[in-house]
Amino acid sequence: AVGVSDRVTTRTEMRRIYKVPISRRFCSFGGYRRRKQLKVEYDKDESVTPVKIEHWESPDWKKQLECIREMRSSRDAPVDNMGAKTCYDTEAPAHVRRFQVLVSLMLSSQTKDQVTAAAMQKLRAHGCTVENILTTDDEALGKLIYPVGFWRTKVKYLKLTSAMLQKEFGGDIPDSVEGLVRLPGVGPKMAHLAMDIAWDQVSGIGVDTHVHRISNRLGWLKKPTKNPEETRKALEEWLPRELWSEINWLLVGFGQQVCLPVNPLCSVCLNQHSCPSAHKISPTKRPKAGSPRSPNPTSSFTTKTEPEQESPVKHERTKREPLPAPVSPTAQRRRLKSKVKH
Incomplete structure (x- = not known):
């Protein structure tokens, strides 16, 4: 028979004896009792929406x-017919086309599209390649790109850029904005446009x-x-990339x-009712009369004519007889009376 001292200790008695949590109480059949793992599930709140980071954008x-x-x-704007997208030779090799795009962008700074397009036509006729630019002397190159803005400075930039392209990129242009802005005379605007036109990659505005x-x-x-x-x-922060x-x-x-x-x-303008600057741009101030900037009153109304059209008119005027002096009515009557008497 099992004695009183040999009986199994119940949970209640163990609680009284050890006065410790159930999970750490020693069981009579060996070891500590393992705590039961509870799985906690939370109800999904479908009304909660993910937080969106709002960005500023113009309302209209x-x-x-x-x-x-x-x-x-x-x-039909000048940029449509004479911009950088139209200034390169479509039949030239790919690397030459990309170089011509870069050259047209470099020439376009502080220059109208009409002047840039004319300069590119002369350069293409001369041979707008890295090798030809390097072998052309500065004076001849200046005559080819004149009268683009700051043409003397751009001659130096074209020479330095061409040498750098030949040495580091094998005659081609860099395929990244970081590489393009390293070139002399190339800024962020030119770099992003070159990436778009030459490489067909949109890297920025x-x-x-x-x-x-x-x-x-x-x-x-x-x-x-x-x-x-x-x-x-500022535009790239909110304007959609597409x-x-x-x-x-x-x-x-x-x-x-x-x-x-x-x-x-x-x-x-179709935006005149929504544009905050519509009809608010003040016209240019006219210089005061007598100031160095004021126009000559006689020259402001004259029109320029070609010399070939001007010279015959002058000769005609010199051959004509001078007009007679005006005669008063009293003098005319006296002349008539004298003629009648004679």
């Missing part, structure tokens, strides 16, 4: 962009003076910017035809 930018697209639908000016006028920036690079960073390539082409042509730097044509 979509409507304004559609209006600009409508105004640019004719594609190409912001020139037109894009910078119009973005500030339309209120597309959280706060006014002072230079194109600040405008680029519009980065199109926005340069749209705004440049729009700035060349409607939203002019001086005296913009707000009366014909």
Whole structure:
């Protein structure tokens, strides 16, 4: 028979003896009792939505962009026919085409598209390749690109860039923004446009003076910017990436035809009712009369004519007899009376 001292200790007695939690009590059949693992499940609250990081954007930018697209639908601005996308030789090898795109962008700084296109035509006829640029002397190269803005400085940049491309990139242009901005005379705007046109890769927004000016006028920036690079960073913070390539082409042509730097044509702009700057751009101040900048009153109304058209008229006037002096009515009557008497 089992004695009283040999009987199994119950849980209640163990609690009294050890006065420790059940999970740490020693069982009579050996070892500590293992704590039971509980699985806790929480009810899913379907009403909770993930937190979205809101970014600033202009309230009317979509409507304004559609209006600009409508105004640019004719594609007849200088950038459409003479921009960097049209200045390279389509039949040249790929690396030569990319180099010509870069050259046209370098020449376009502070220069109208018409002047850039004319310079590129002369360069292509001469041979717009890395090798030809390096073998052409500075004076001849200057005559080819004249009268682009700062043409003397650009001659140096073209020579230095061509030498760098031949030495480090085998005659081709870099395929990254970081590599492009290392080239002499190439800034962020040119680099992003070169990536888009030459490499067909959108790396950023190409912001020139037109894009910078119009973005500030339309209120597309959280706060006014002072230079194109600040405008680029501000636009890229909220403008959808799929519009980065199109926005340069749209705004440049729009700035060349409607939203002019001086005296913009707000009366014909489709955004005149939503643009915060509409009809507020003051016209250019006319210089005071007598100041060095004031125009000559006689020269402001004269029209220029070709010498070939001007010379025959002058000869005709010299051959004609001088007009008779005006005669008063009294003198005319006296002459008639004298003729009748004779």
